[in-house]
Amino acid sequence: MTDQELDALSINTIRFLAVDAVEKAKSGHPGTPMGAAPMAYVLWDRFLKHTPTDPHWPDRDRFILSPGHASAMLYALLHLTGYDLPLEELKRFRQWGSKTPGHPEYGLTPGLEMTTGPLGQGFAHGVGMAIAERWLADHYNRPGHQIIDHHTYAIVSDGDLQEGVASEAASLAGTLRLGKLIYLYDDNDISIEGNTDIAFAENVAQRFQAYGWHVIGPIDGMDLANVDSAIRLAQAETGRPTLIICRTIIGFGSPNKAGTASAHGEPLGEEEVRLAKERLGWPYPEPFTVPAEALAHFRLAQERGRRGQEEWEARMDAYRRASPEEAGLLEEDLRRGLPQGWDRDLESLFKAGDKPIATREASGRVMNAIVDKVHAFTGGSADLAPSTKTLLKDHGHYGFEEFCGHNMHFGVREHAMGAIANGMALHGGTIPYAATFLIFSDYMRPPMRLAALMEQRVIYIFTHDSIGMGEDGPTHQPIEQLAGLRAVPNLVVLRPADATETVEAWRVALERRNGPTALILSRQNLPVLDRAALGPASGVQQGGYVLWGATAKPDVILMGTGSEVHIALEAGTLLQKKGINSRVVSLPSWELFDAQSPEYRNSVIPDDVRARVSIEAASTLGWERYVGLDGVAIGLDRFGASAPAAELYRQFNLTAQRVVDEATRLLEVKVK
């Protein structure tokens, strides 16, 4: 068999594993695998630095399939090159409990670098991976010691390039001159509603040149030599990211569906599969056939990968000897742990009697204390650092004369910021944070969801968390954002009431290894709670705790989060003067509280005390979980307004007197 024949056989093996998997599942996307298999083959066979038998070694190349619907192609590649993904799993494509779900899922399938499916995300996450690579390289590489030195590759689609998040990430990648980012654009002219011309007539090459990218092509994306030399050119260009525009034919080989939208999202059908196999000269009628020559060829990746990894490990040994301190720090960064005693001094930052301080400001001070101990801690804001108070002082600026600076500047690009933070976390070696106003979390929900789904430690710092931000008005005042975030599975939302709770909130965020955390912080100053007279701030770890009120069985329970906890406390004092025993519960995190034992929860909010009032300057949606049908949830189920903050609290009747009135009324009703 000639090399050319072996290449053709290997590519068809990828194609028909994918086609057969879709056919067997009776659902899926055969078109992209059939068109993109050649470029994927060239990349994986001739360039990709990876070790199928050890998918996690740090300096491997990263590969992302941004059009996640083409998952069957990726599963074929993983199986063929020898990852722990038996053929049996490809036969269980899209079935319950398989390792081959409809879209690639990180953590489920070995060798997968991220979950893809929502378009644009793979593109933007890859930029995050390349940023992390550059950050680590600039920190740790020394002359003669290239310890971190790998590429980030992706296949991206028409749909990816239409999504705004890809535009944002591409512009930033160009600004940052990420020379090790290489994307192959599968330009097949077809979208679900038909030819891409109906909605996507732009000049993609020119657009990416404008972003500062190195653009190659359009080339014939199904010609191996073309793809090969394009990737070589891309590797040679180290000062700019590269986009290789690969013209392909969706559903290539399918006589009746190639080049049409109908090849995209449904099985070809038995007869058409037969015809496609015939057309492409595939002599195996039996589905899921893997010719031995092809398999042997693909499996060379194992040995190649082992060799590459061994070389790297030798280099790492030399580096350890030459720069033991840096090597130790690098290994600590990569370990995803936290150094012992990292949080030892945080408590001492704030004490009762300090001047009132906004929780955003308190958070900024905590962050600066953290970065002194936790080197991997790095991130930035979407052009709001002076307002979110997220600048890490004296820790440099990434991309601004250096690339080892801890302060990233994402520009006014919340969506890409979220995706990039995920990419950084997935890459490893960094604990990323991303900051903006809480209202603009709306711009970045898709990557936040992916962080939760992929169980990544990404920390969101959302400031200006309510009408307490004042004059900027309803466009900037969050109402529904808290409820919207609380509904996301595996996202912990924390809204601390003061500086001391802010310390605890940060502790939760850093210690949480299997999911993202959102810190919800005030713009306005808040008193530092006097813990001598109140429950300890460590109660934040349980999500909710008794803050005030000694009585074992109070007449009424008052609850709140963040700035409104202070209103509840004031109401508690007013009620006391009226001879009513109340308990004030601070409930900074519903997710953490709901995860406690029933006993603990009952000790904080006793089931038999049904007179309950909650207060939070936000949508009341969900508060009935705590106040029930017989309690009252005070909040704001309308949009805010532009005025000074204190005026808004008065006008919207978010006051201690209101809490007192509602509590009193509840107790009167009960008396009847």
Next chain:
Amino acid sequence: MTDQELDALSINTIRFLAVDAVEKAKSGHPGTPMGAAPMAYVLWDRFLKHTPTDPHWPDRDRFILSPGHASAMLYALLHLTGYDLPLEELKRFRQWGSKTPGHPEYGLTPGLEMTTGPLGQGFAHGVGMAIAERWLADHYNRPGHQIIDHHTYAIVSDGDLQEGVASEAASLAGTLRLGKLIYLYDDNDISIEGNTDIAFAENVAQRFQAYGWHVIGPIDGMDLANVDSAIRLAQAETGRPTLIICRTIIGFGSPNKAGTASAHGEPLGEEEVRLAKERLGWPYPEPFTVPAEALAHFRLAQERGRRGQEEWEARMDAYRRASPEEAGLLEEDLRRGLPQGWDRDLESLFKAGDKPIATREASGRVMNAIVDKVHAFTGGSADLAPSTKTLLKDHGHYGFEEFCGHNMHFGVREHAMGAIANGMALHGGTIPYAATFLIFSDYMRPPMRLAALMEQRVIYIFTHDSIGMGEDGPTHQPIEQLAGLRAVPNLVVLRPADATETVEAWRVALERRNGPTALILSRQNLPVLDRAALGPASGVQQGGYVLWGATAKPDVILMGTGSEVHIALEAGTLLQKKGINSRVVSLPSWELFDAQSPEYRNSVIPDDVRARVSIEAASTLGWERYVGLDGVAIGLDRFGASAPAAELYRQFNLTAQRVVDEATRLLEVKVK
């Protein structure tokens, strides 16, 4: 006074009204008004077709201030040109109850075309306005009768151009060759974190050329002759949208702050204001001074506007005579009403005994019935029309050989789609819809929020509404989206249980004039409920109603929405067999139900029946509002999985038997 002197005086009047307003409010953004006042002045003084005394006439030019933080400049222009915005209001900038909030709010201030503030939105909404203009023009203009013929202008900022939504909208605007769209880009090099270079080094001109735009500049954006001739060039180009790149200096005139980030978001300070007035030769120390010559000059806009409007009205009269039928239809489109009997035939679309039908499919049939009666009904999907079933058959394709087609193709651009739909609604003459999978509503939350805030009738069609979509897996299966949407003020969320409820849901959506509606629809087939044996589908109008169970005081109440209503019904039958009286409540819209009288709500969900079970294949967040502390909310508080839909319902235990078990357990507990 020479013309030049009058121009300079007028521009300084704008500048210092804005500066003084910020100063008096002690908060706001003086920098952009100081730099952008010249371009705004040229546009408003020499080009903008508008009537300050009648802000709503249909063929006026639209003007958008996309960087909404520069609101004080817009208020100055509105006041000076003679809109109903007294100087007193500028003195109450950012105060409770004023017409001059921190960011422009549509409906509050006469002459404002939209609410801006969240960056990128103004840019993208303007594209929607230009799309609506072109749609109406292509429908109604006849040779010699140019009835719809106006421009859409915007000032856009660095921040706007960094946001992905602007990229999406720009690419589509280029594809659609929207020649009457003219944007002035205030290119001032400054962002909040410093010089834009740190995050935004792209070549904006080249990028917009790649989108198919006509790009002018960079020009000196503070030179009136330059701006004037650029706008003339832009008007002359009718086949492409135009971006005029205007170099300006943020905070121009402020000796110590011009050209720096500190001019952006805070008052200049008393002394710096004094120095700026001195530097710009403004001889009036008194704040809010409007020189009589400047005012007289600005107020010419009133007379000019009246004349333009009268000319248009004369043309409209001629058109009415020449094409009475078209004129009638145009006026109906513009009236925002609905033709009598528009919904007469909808009921007959579906009846008990029909084959089970997915609510997305039912919705598609309803839509096709609607467009036959309601001409203004137009929209599209983000490249998913075949799946969302939103194609309006035989109603043409916008931008594809014609511009009067009812089917828009937004491309894979959910965010821009949402913004464009808002722009179309704001423009008037259209009732827009926007369709995608429910999961991708995450990509378009910012414009959905603006639709709710601006009280616009925009209809969202969100299909594939749960794990019922099956094999595509957790990236595509909504969990938290329903809760997230329900939390948005003034957004009505409707999840119909079958085809007959879908008809009613559409009725609600069309009849609702003061806010957006989201229809949440199934991918999977659902039986058509037999209304002879059940409560009438018209109960959807109340948001919730008794579907089944005659007993006045049931033992247990079962509730659900959408596809899970059928599970509740099955459970009701099973309970009946066990001798337990249950009531099944269909609760398609919480917002509508919560707006009913306490009496009605109590008649559906009696307060004294506390054994309650809800079922919905989504996050349970919020269901406690209906089931209380003593009931059970069955749902899915984790991410989904990839498998056939029926398998998922079984695996996640979303079954009638589960409902029966929970109901039985509740009743047993009660007995104790």
